[in-house]
Amino acid sequence: MITRREFLRTSVGATLGFWLLGSANWAQAQPIRVGHQLDRTGAVALFGKWHNRALEAAIKLVNERGGINGRPVELVNSDDAQTKPDVGKDEFEKLVTQKRVDFVIGSVFSGTNIATAPLAKSLKTVYFPQGIATDITEKFGNRYVFKSYHTVRAAIESAHEWVFGNLGKRFTIVHSVIDFGRSQAEDWAAKIRAAGGEAQIISVPFPAPADLFSIIQKIDLSKTDVLYHAFTAVETARFLQAAFDQNLQARVKVLGLIEGIDILSTAEPWLEGTYFISGYPRRADQVPEELRDFDREYRRRVGISAEGFALDNPREVVPIADLFGSWQAIFLLKQAAELVNWRSKAENPALIKALEGLTMPASVGFPQGAQFVRAQDHLVFHDHYIERVENGQLKVLERIPREKSLYKTSVDYTKEEF
Amino acid sequence: MEPWALTLLNALVWGALWALLAVGLSLIYGALGVLNLAHGTFYMLGALLSWALTPTLGFWGALCVAPMIVGLIGAGLAQPLVIRRARAPLSSLLIMFGIMLILQQLVTLSLQMATGELRHAVAPPLRWPIAIGARFYDGYRVIVALVASAVLLGLWALWGWTRWGCMLRAVRDNHELARVVGIPVPRVQAGVFGLGAALAALAGALTGPITREVSPTMGTEILLVSVLITVVGGMGSLGGAFAVAVLYSFLENFLTMLADPMLARAGALVTIALILLIRPQGLGGAA
Incomplete structure (x- = not known):
């Protein structure tokens, strides 16, 4: 015969247990939000469109393979960064403070990257700029800025x-x-x-x-x-x-x-x-020769023909080399986040330390071949x-x-x- | 030596293009007393229409048709919007500014919806390289100079030796007297506005294959220079506009050889503006 006190203790305990378990599952199911500082108009609009497609394809592949640390990844696009540094910087801020993204893949416009870099540090958000001006990783970079593709x-x-x-x-x-x-x-x-x-x-x-x-x-x-x-x-x-x-x-x-x-x-x-x-x-x-299997998969997933044109528009040339920065940034994040079991932005210092000096073998995530991140300037080095x-x-x-x-x-x- | 010879040739070509723009602007000011701030928009419309019509009519067909369409648009807009308010300079300026913005936005929206892009490449209509030493000069540009010069000569003949030219000059000199002697002033003014718009459109259509691209903002770049040339030439003076256009083109082309292109343009603009210190009414303006 169960007493009233035992019943209460069991009920409260069970409720609390279910609640805690439930919230833990809920927390685990929360997607990791990756923002894209997207130029929809202006001089680099065509690049912006393709970087966005590459990100969608990379995230789809990561999710098919179980996400990052068991959590799905979600792409959150900014409004139009307009190929203008001031506008791009504002869009970055909105992505982080209003749309609550965890990481941001940057604009292709170097001026926007340079304007945004200090904000990435002050908002403690890891930022992957896609412009290639040298100063992005030299004069104007910081601990939160990583270049996933070469610079000039x-x-x-x-x-x-x-x-x-x-x-x-x-x-x-x-x-x-x-x-x-x-x-x-x-x-x-x-x-x-x-x-x-x-x-x-x-x-x-x-x-x-x-x-x-x-x-x-x-x-x-x-x-x-x-x-x-x-x-x-x-x-x-x-x-x-x-x-x-x-x-x-x-x-x-x-x-x-x-x-x-x-x-x-x-x-x-x-x-x-x-x-x-x-x-x-x-x-x-x-x-x-040794990279062709990865290349085939990369092209199929992003929608690029063997000649470098869009599969859905054979007259449109795809900036295939340029896209690696965005594509690889997602796999860089996955590799580093899983190394340190990253859960939230509070663990960014550990994530950044994992990214510094990371080596990546050739794979679908890195179809350009084996690469590494130089710890000092956060620049990825690859073949040319x-x-x-x-x-x-x-x-x-x-x-x-x-x-x-x-x-x-x-x-x-x-x-x-x- | 070759670069200087080529620069001389190019200055003549651009001189003819600037003259088309400035003479059109001056013509409108003379007949209506209105500074046409939408002139750059008509230039842009000419370039874009020519680009859009080229697949159907071919480049030379489009070159003839696009200015006519823009001229008709200009004449159509002139009657209800400009002529009735031409005596109030501020409101007419605001109306021209409004026309400029509305047309530019309409073109931007249409282009975005139709093609998804705002900047479009223009292929050269012919390849005719003219050898000058070890370099070449694009023969198309020579044709541009010839076409622009022929149109300006035709305009000069029309202005000086035809009944219509006589009516134009009468309207320019005194609206009231022109009306008294039976000249249909509003109709002449609408015609002049259309003609000025067509000249700007012709300049745009000719320029597309030189700049190799067209876009809805291309008119904004030429507006300031055209207005300044017209003012320094003497508002309403066709000869003055022509002379200053050629002078400006020579200055800009040769200064670009010596300095940064932006400095060269600024230097050319400042130099022609200095003419106003000596002749405040402009080069061809009445004292």
């Missing part, structure tokens, strides 16, 4: 020996004044001068003048082996067309980062014979490629191992307080 300096460090040996050391660098263009001009100029070469630099306002003819006139061909361009996609097209109108492609070697043409078709006469430094081949048949447009298609001339892109960093974020 890493790309230049990786490629400069090949470029000087094969194309020449006398450069004319024509660049947009935005951070993306300016860092390329500064970093190349430093490398060229250190190697005893010559660098003429021509700065072009952003947006570029309607007619680039007069800019082309400023290029002194008698002092130029390599014409280096550093613009965003639409302006790259306009610049190279203007150069082609004056027969420059036939007289000098033309070089740029793949990010400058990442959404453009290469079947254009003004791109024929030009060189690019890339983080990944656009065409599947140029991908190294020199590609050339031949018969309207990008062809890999050289694969450069990731160790070649290791430059000496001027920062050490591991010494910063959280």
Whole structure:
């Protein structure tokens, strides 16, 4: 016979137990919220759209594999960051304070990344900017900022020996004044001068003048082996067309980062014979043999054809190399969060320590090949490629191992307080 | 030497384009006494319409049709919105500003809905490289200069030697007297507004293959320069607008060879503005 006191004790205990158990399950079922600082309009809108698709695909894959620490992952898009630093920064703040996201994948616009970095630290939110200006991980980075894809300096460090040996050391660098263009001009100029070469630099306002003819006139061909361009996609097209109108492609070697043409078709006469430094081949048949299984899966999941076009629109070029930053950020998070059994933002210091120095083997999550995060500047190092447009298609001339892109960093974020 | 020769050629081409824009603006001011702030919008409409019609009509067909459509739009807007209020400068300025904003927004929305993009690449209608030393000059630009010059010459003939030109000058000089002698002033004013809009549209349609892209904001970039050229040329003076347009183009092109493009543009604008210190009424304005 159960007494009234025993009944009460058992009932209260059971209720409390169920409540605690229930809330623990509820807490476990809470999704991890990943914000995307998304540029829907402006100069990088086309990149923004594809980064968003890559994030959706990466999160779907992670969820199919059990989420992160057993919790599902959810993508939360910002309103339009507009390719404007101030607007992007506000959108980041809204993502963190109003939409309560745990992490943020950043804009592709370097100016927005630089404006947002201090806020990431003050709001103690891990931020993965997708622009590639050097200063994102040098002057303006901090302990909460991680670059899941190369920066301009890493790309230049990786490629400069090949470029000087094969194309020449006398450069004319024509660049947009935005951070993306300016860092390329500064970093190349430093490398060229250190190697005893010559660098003429021509700065072009952003947006570029309607007619680039007069800019082309400023290029002194008698002092130029390599014409280096550093613009965003639409302006790259306009610049190279203007150069082609004056027969420059036939007289000098033309070089740029793949990010400058990442959404453009290469079947254009003004791109024929030009060189690019890339983080990944656009065409599947140029991908190294040992990475092809991962590459096939990556393309299928994001919706990219073997030729680098959108599967649902065969005329749309996908910025395939550029997308890795967003795609990989999700797998970086998964790997680090599971290492430290991350549960909430209170455990970000442990997560950040796990990310610092993390190594990642080649896999579907890292289809570019094995990589590592340098602890001091939070930059991911991966292989690079020199590609050339031949018969309207990008062809890999050289694969450069990731160790070649290791430059000496001027920062050490591991010494910063959280 | 080649870069300087090419720059000279390019200054002539852009001189003709700026003249088309400034003469149109000056024509409207002369006949209506209104500063057409929507001029850049008509330029943009010409470029976008030409781009949109090219697949159907071909580039040269679109080049003829787009300015006519924009001219008709301009004439249609002029009668109810501009002419009735032309004597109140402030309200007419505000109306022009309103027309500019509304048209620009309409184009932006339509383009976004139809294509999902606001900036569109324009392919050159022909490849005709003219060799100058080891470099080339794009033959299309020479055609642009020839077309613009032919239109300006035609306008000059119309202005000086036709009955319609005589009516235009009469309306410009004195509305009341023109009305008294039987000139249909509102109809002439609507026609002039349409003609000015068509000239701006022609400049836009010709410029698309040079700048290689069209967008709803392209008109904003040319508005300030066009207005300044018109003011320095002497409001309502076609000859003054033409001369200052060519001068501005030479200054901008040659200064860009020597300095940063933004500084070059600012330097060219400041230099032509200095003319107002010597002739406050503008180069061709009546004292």
